[in-house]
Amino acid sequence: MTHPPTGSQSASTRDYLARLPGIDxxxxxxxxxxxxxGLIYIGNRVMCVSHLLVGQDIxxxxxxxxxxxxYFSFYRLDRIELPKHKGGYCRVRV
Incomplete structure (x- = not known):
């Protein structure tokens, strides 16, 4: 098994963003x-989006x-049909 020499590797000079830049x-x-x-609320209804998008705007x-x-940025996540009753729950397939 061959391992790359550690002398040829260096830390990345690119900044790591903890949060994506704002989406318009x-x-x-x-x-x-x-x-x-992982939830968002529309009126009295709850939608489960994903824990992967926590803190992000959709x-x-x-x-x-x-x-x-x-939508997340330009990417359409899903079409959602809201439950008819208040307090209803639906899921966005991500």
Missing amino acids: YPGYFDVRRVAHS GLEQIDEARWEA
Whole structure:
């Protein structure tokens, strides 16, 4: 097994960002920050997004009364149908 010599490796000069730079969403998007639990709230309804996006802003585009599309930057995550009853729960497939 061959190992690279440690003398030829050096630390990266690039900065590591703990948080991604802010994302600008169109004005008609509803922007929500993902909570530490991986959830976002729309009215009285709960959506599970993902713990991978905790602290990040996602954009929500309303399609009609009960349907939304969730975006992270330019990437469409999922189309969501909100539950009819208040306190309902749905999941965004990431």
